[in-house]
Amino acid sequence: MMVEKQLVTIIIQTTSLCNLRCGYCYCQSGRDSSDYITFENFRKCLSKIDDFFDPHYEICVLFHGGEPLLLEANFYKEAFRFLRGLRHKYHTGVQTNLTLLNDNFIQLFQENNCRIGISLDGDDSFHDFYRKYNDGKGSYEKVNKKIKTLQGAGVKYGIVSVINDYNIQSPIEFYSFFKEHTHTPFRLSPMFMVKNDRICAVNPEALGNFLTLLYDFWIAEKQPPKITLFKDVINNFIGRNYSQVCTFHTDCSQVFFTLDWDGNVYPCCHFVGNQAFCYGNLLESPFSEMVNSSVRFMVSQRTSLTEKLCQGCEFYKMCFSGCMANTINGIYNKDYFCHAYKILFEHIKKSLDEFLKQGVTNIA
Numbered sequence: 083m084m085v086e087k088q089l090v091t092i093i094i095q096t097t098s099l100c101n102l103r104c105g106y107c108y109c110q111s112g113r114d115s116s117d118y119i120t121f122e123n124f125r126k127c128l129s130k131i132d133d134f135f136d137p138h139y140e141i142c143v144l145f146h147g148g149e150p151l152l153l154e155a156n157f158y159k160e161a162f163r164f165l166r167g168l169r170h171k172y173h174t175g176v177q178t179n180l181t182l183l184n185d186n187f188i189q190l191f192q193e194n195n196c197r198i199g200i201s202l203d204g205d206d207s208f209h210d211f212y213r214k215y216n217d218g219k220g221s222y223e224k225v226n227k228k229i230k231t232l233q234g235a236g237v238k239y240g241i242v243s244v245i246n247d248y249n250i251q252s253p254i255e256f257y258s259f260f261k262e263h264t265h266t267p268f269r270l271s272p273m274f275m276v277k278n279d280r281i282c283a284v285n286p287e288a289l290g291n292f293l294t295l296l297y298d299f300w301i302a303e304k305q306p307p308k309i310t311l312f313k314d315v316i317n318n319f320i321g322r323n324y325s326q327v328c329t330f331h332t333d334c335s336q337v338f339f340t341l342d343w344d345g346n347v348y349p350c351c352h353f354v355g356n357q358a359f360c361y362g363n364l365l366e367s368p369f370s371e372m373v374n375s376s377v378r379f380m381v382s383q384r385t386s387l388t389e390k391l392c393q394g395c396e397f398y399k400m401c402f403s404g405c406m407a408n409t410i411n412g413i414y415n416k417d418y419f420c421h422a423y424k425i426l427f428e429h430i431k432k433s434l435d436e437f438l439k440q441g442v443t444n445i446a
């Protein structure tokens with residue numbers, strides 16, 4: 083009998099440092115210049131992770147930051163070579179602001195089949211509103227130039243766009259940006275941050291309305307852009323039950339781990355630096371100790387505890403209370419964007435019912 087492969091994702095916070103100063107950044111931008119992962123520490127930590135998982139797992143290593151391209155290309159060269167020699171099958175990806183991309187990186191990522199995720203919030207008028215250099219200059223021009231270089235070299239990439247209080251006001255203009263990148267997978271990430279007890283987030287109702295408008299534009303297309311959120315929701319409605327968006331995983335703590343530059347392990351990069359969420363240190367202890375730690379147990383309790391809060395919600399099996407990083411007053415609460423999801427789910431449900439009435443079955 084074939085045993086189905088399971089995927090576990092290890093997010094590597096390669097550094098806390100970044101060459102940009104985006105207005106909504108959740109990374110610790112105080113920035114100590116020694117906050118980099120070394121290849122030696124990467125090797126030690128990944129060896130332990132590789133030893134821990136059963137052979138039926140495949141492992142995705144996602145290089146994140148801060149800005150991961152602040153590390154030298156040689157780090158990645160050694161990292162890719164090292165991963166190839168381990169027991170498991172590894173997939174790799176890098177999530178970058180792209181401004182520091184050069185030919186060495188392009189060649190390395192291509193040769194090693196490493197997927198590139200670009201942070202881009204729309205065209206220049208949207209992107210430059212938050213995503214700036216230290217001197218206040220927007221980064222769009224540089225990012226766009228590097229995207230053209232990637233396109234010229236035939237390299238595939240994905241885009242992550244933060245939906246913020248600025249671009250949310252212009253859904254029509256924002257959507258036309260997707261159409262310039264029809265072959266690119268898009269992930270939408272609503273802005274959410276709690277800083278000194280102040281919530282910095284888009285309004286859930288406005289987000290719900292924004293997403294339904296985008297959905298209407300999207301579903302009307304002959305060749306719709308690849309917006310993963312909409313595909314996931316449709317797939318869940320029609321019973322395919324596969325979610326690429328971590329927000330709607332049953333329990334993300336089962337399959338996502340984040341490793342910082344000092345070997346500390348957390349459930350997700352949103353918790354890096356928060357000791358209450360640290361599973362332990364992988365340079366000092368085996369990975370089994372992190373997985374079986376009391377902190378991980380505390381995190382994994384969320385699904386069963388929030389289920390009660392979501393009782394009666396017809397969309398529970400699609401949303402599972404949403405993302406624990408988007409919560410106020412602790413992770414045992416529903417996602418702050420609950421209302422937005424309900425608006426979107428309700429809207430997509432109606433749209434699918436309409437298609438079925440018309441006898442259309444091959445939707446998106």
Ligand code: SF4
Nearest residue numbers: 100102104107148179
């Ligand atoms: S590119 Fe990413 S890490 Fe850098 S400042 Fe912007 S949000 Fe923060």
Ligand code: SF4
Nearest residue numbers: 328329334350405407
């Ligand atoms: S906490 Fe939220 S962002 Fe982090 S892995 Fe879980 S669902 Fe994704």
Ligand code: SF4
Nearest residue numbers: 392395398401403420
């Ligand atoms: S939509 Fe809201 S109530 Fe329903 S499962 Fe998600 S967070 Fe819970």
